[in-house]
Amino acid sequence: MTVAENTGVRKIAENMLGADWMDIYEKVEAGQRLSYEEGVRIALSPNLGGMGWLANLVREKRHGAKAYYVRNQHINYTNICNKFCKFCSFYAKKGGPAPYEMSLQTVRERLLQHMDVPITEVHMVGGINPRLPYQYYLDLLRTVKETRPGVHIKAFTMVEIVEIQRQAGKPLAETLQELKEAGLDSLPGGGIEILSERVHSELFDRKLDGEGWMDVARAVAEAGLTQYATMLYGHIETPQERVEHLVRLRELQDETGHFITMTPLAFHPEGTELEHIPHTTGYNDLRSIALCRLMLDNFSHIKSFWIMNTPQVTQTALWYGADDVDGTVHEYEITYKDDEPGNKRQVLTRPQMIRMIEEAGRIPVERDSLYREVGAEAAEPAAV
Numbered sequence: 498m499t500v501a502e503n504t505g506v507r508k509i510a511e512n513m514l515g516a517d518w519m520d521i522y523e524k525v526e527a528g529q530r531l532s533y534e535e536g537v538r539i540a541l542s543p544n545l546g547g548m549g550w551l552a553n554l555v556r557e558k559r560h561g562a563k564a565y566y567v568r569n570q571h572i573n574y575t576n577i578c579n580k581f582c583k584f585c586s587f588y589a590k591k592g593g594p595a596p597y598e599m600s601l602q603t604v605r606e607r608l609l610q611h612m613d614v615p616i617t618e619v620h621m622v623g624g625i626n627p628r629l630p631y632q633y634y635l636d637l638l639r640t641v642k643e644t645r646p647g648v649h650i651k652a653f654t655m656v657e658i659v660e661i662q663r664q665a666g667k668p669l670a671e672t673l674q675e676l677k678e679a680g681l682d683s684l685p686g687g688g689i690e691i692l693s694e695r696v697h698s699e700l701f702d703r704k705l706d707g708e709g710w711m712d713v714a715r716a717v718a719e720a721g722l723t724q725y726a727t728m729l730y731g732h733i734e735t736p737q738e739r740v741e742h743l744v745r746l747r748e749l750q751d752e753t754g755h756f757i758t759m760t761p762l763a764f765h766p767e768g769t770e771l772e773h774i775p776h777t778t779g780y781n782d783l784r785s786i787a788l789c790r791l792m793l794d795n796f797s798h799i800k801s802f803w804i805m806n807t808p809q810v811t812q813t814a815l816w817y818g819a820d821d822v823d824g825t826v827h828e829y830e831i832t833y834k835d836d837e838p839g840n841k842r843q844v845l846t847r848p849q850m851i852r853m854i855e856e857a858g859r860i861p862v863e864r865d866s867l868y869r870e871v872g873a874e875a876a877e878p879a880a881v
């Protein structure tokens with residue numbers, strides 16, 4: 498007897514979802530793909546509890562009670578950028594952050610500051626800085642690999658890849674191959690925010706458009722690199738555009754199979770041209786996570802990035818579709834702590850991470866960037 502045929506579970510489903518959602522429940526329970534129209538019905542529904550319950554069915558079928566985390570370090574190598582995206586508070590501007598570009602020595606020093614922590618991943622993204630030559634990117638990757646041998650480097654959005662290729666003056670495939678040889682292991686996937694022509698033209702029209710982003714993603718897959726995916730929500734996008742974004746990524750994943758994780762990212766209006774837009778609420782954050790889990794049947798993992806939606810929401814998200822909480826992080830320059838403007842140091846130590854997950858009733862599992870479980874031999878002093 499399947500769960501769908503089990504009258505007890507069906508009764509719970511009816512109570513949680515209401516009779517008019519039972520068609521969606523049956524498809525989810527049978528592992529069938531939801532259509533765009535069904536996604537829009539979910540995205541428009543106020544029934545957070547029902548949506549979360551359904552997403553949790555999928556999450557637990559795939560991962561049981563496990564909740565993954567990684568020990569990582571973020572390095573944002575420059576905030577000089579010529580794209581001026583309206584939703585961005587990170588790039589250098591008058592009255593905003595002062596411009597910087599990190600020398601290789603600074604990058605090395607940042608890495609050396611955390612040598613006592615067995616970090617397995619270094620995550621690097623930056624602005625589109627036309628002053629940086631191609632050689633800088635190759636040296637950046639080599640510096641990380643030399644300073645922390647064995648770490649996985651997840652770096653460069655699709656937009657950065659286009660700039661790096663422009664600096665290289667070489668075909669994209671050749672550029673990606675050279676970056677790979679210098680140490681690039683995977684790509685974080687950002688840069689498109691929402692695959693909608695309307696949002697692109699209103700908020701970030703100097704950046705690569707959706708088709709261009711997908712073409713670069715295809716080249717990344719052909720180069721044999723793993724990629725992550727993101728969805729920036731809580732700005733001007735509509736529920737329909739969120740679903741369109743997920744359906745287009747799902748189709749691309751059918752084609753390439755190279756995406757590993759989806760991370761919905763809560764928009765932070767502070768310091769952007771969209772400061773009039775209110776901050777996302779926990780309600781909105783949890784709905785976005787549940788929607789991603791329900792629509793992306795060909796993505797293994799859904800991440801709740803605690804820096805963007807708070808550790809409190811992330812704990813709850815582990816029951817709304819998320820199976821991953823990202824990592825211990827250290828410095829993160831893309832957004833600031835809401836209660837401490839200017840503070841870029843954002844850390845959860847390993848014990849704090851474990852406590853956060855266990856308190857939520859899930860089993861913490863340390864992973865590397867490719868979701869291989871990290872053994873206890875990587876344990877570190879309890880305080881870090």
Ligand code: SF4
Nearest residue numbers: 578580581582585624
């Ligand atoms: Fe530049 Fe990226 Fe910010 Fe856009 S989002 S302005 S590309 S740093």
